[in-house]
Amino acid sequence: MRFPEFLKKNGTIGFVAPSFGCNIEPYKTSFNHALEKFHDMGYQTMLGPNCFEGSGIGISNTPEKCAAELNKMYLSDEADALISCGGGELMCEILDNVDFDAIKAAKPKWYMGYSDNTNFTFLLTTICDVASIYGPCAGTFGMEPWDESIEDCFSLFTGKKLMMQSYPLWEKEGLRDEEHPLEPYNLTEQSLVRGFLTQKDQMGEVRAFETEGTIEFKGRLIGGCMDCLVNLTGTKFDQVKLFNERYKEDGIIWYLESCDLNVFGIRRAIWQMIHAGWFEHVKGFLIGRPLHFGEEMIGLDQYHAVIDLLKEYQVPVLMDLDIGHLAPMMTLINGSTASVCAENGKVKINMELV
Missing domain, CATH: 3.40.50.10740 (Murein tetrapeptidase LD-carboxypeptidase, N-terminal domain)
Structure with a gap:
């Protein structure tokens, strides 16, 4: 890198x-x-x-x-x-x-x-x-x-x-508009990072469960907006398998967030990236708050849209992070080696340029 x-x-x-x-x-x-x-x-x-x-x-x-x-x-x-x-x-x-x-x-x-x-x-x-x-x-x-x-x-x-950490509050509704172009963030909502781990039951089925305990993992950081990523999947610009192979010894941490996708769109995007082989050598997932935060459609919410599919990798999944379209956002370096620590509803991401 x-x-x-x-x-x-x-x-x-x-x-x-x-x-x-x-x-x-x-x-x-x-x-x-x-x-x-x-x-x-x-x-x-x-x-x-x-x-x-x-x-x-x-x-x-x-x-x-x-x-x-x-x-x-x-x-x-x-x-x-x-x-x-x-x-x-x-x-x-x-x-x-x-x-x-x-x-x-x-x-x-x-x-x-x-x-x-x-x-x-x-x-x-x-x-x-x-x-x-x-x-x-x-x-x-x-x-x-x-x-x-x-x-x-x-x-x-x-x-x-080179270290980012979650912020106390996030913005549900911004105040910046044509008449107030320099308005700062309108931070009103309490931030809470949710951590999910997996385990196999007696029948060998992988189940995801939420934990308040400390979660730590490390790997090469890559990701972005799923709306765009799923559009690139399978095109001539898709060289993710080669990237994964180059850094398989480090393992990969994926960060993902979404803009226009509803909960079913998010789930379809995750499914497509899985079947394109994007998540080989994955060590963990960082999922940002979707722009349509709190949306539920026909029994599917933003958590099950992701967890139900990603649990098969049996790696930690952190959700509702300060990444993406609902400010504030942690600034992340694609290609860095990141050490992630989540505890007490907060997360720290330390990036190394190695």
Whole structure:
């Protein structure tokens, strides 16, 4: 695994929009304010041509122009690290024009984003063997004041912190809108990490049970948004089996979260990834709160959507983590070796770049 250099003091942050750009409110104002904050902190910024674009379908521009921007900014020496402007819907359509061969041969560079950006954060690590960062997009850094999770994120981006832990509260309903573009997170809900272990009964059937005891495991970290991951499964961009084989001695920790998927969509996604062989050599699962938190459909909830299938691996499954679309989110490094410890409804994830 190749690990890029962290952003240095007075370094240059590049911004790209391979998914949505910041052309409408509240994203435009929050992004501009984020740029001001970075400048005040002493950093330089470099903007790709699509950052304020909105002429594309589900992304900022045409797939060709979005890919060209990403290729140029990643391969350029002018930007030290990249942050995506935002998530979106159809970033997958740029992939045929992303030059993975050139990126694999180039000096590694940090790329950070989440949601639709899974299309690059995940592939950068599984195809190019380059670590990437699953974390907030550019406009989030415009909030006033920065949430603790944003402080932690930027500490990781600059190499000052590699340990993440769950936060006390999470946001069920955000307050940021066109009239309040810099509004911080509206943290109202108590955070509680739920841990599940498995055991075989007398008949040899594997059963999952929830535990309040300490759960610890270690492995190579990989994952992202299931909406995007299931779309990549089985395509020419799916090189997960090769990734698993490279790091089978370490074992794999999968982190998964979802945006548009309902509980049945989550279960179908898990089923498809299982049958694609993605979870070979797995050591444990980290499941983020789904955007449709608390949803139940025809007797299926967010827990059984996952546990009923993953229990067959007989590894720990931690659920309702601060990962993904319901803020705040822990910033995670794809490709890092992570040590996970869950106890008393909280989790700590210590990442090593080895």
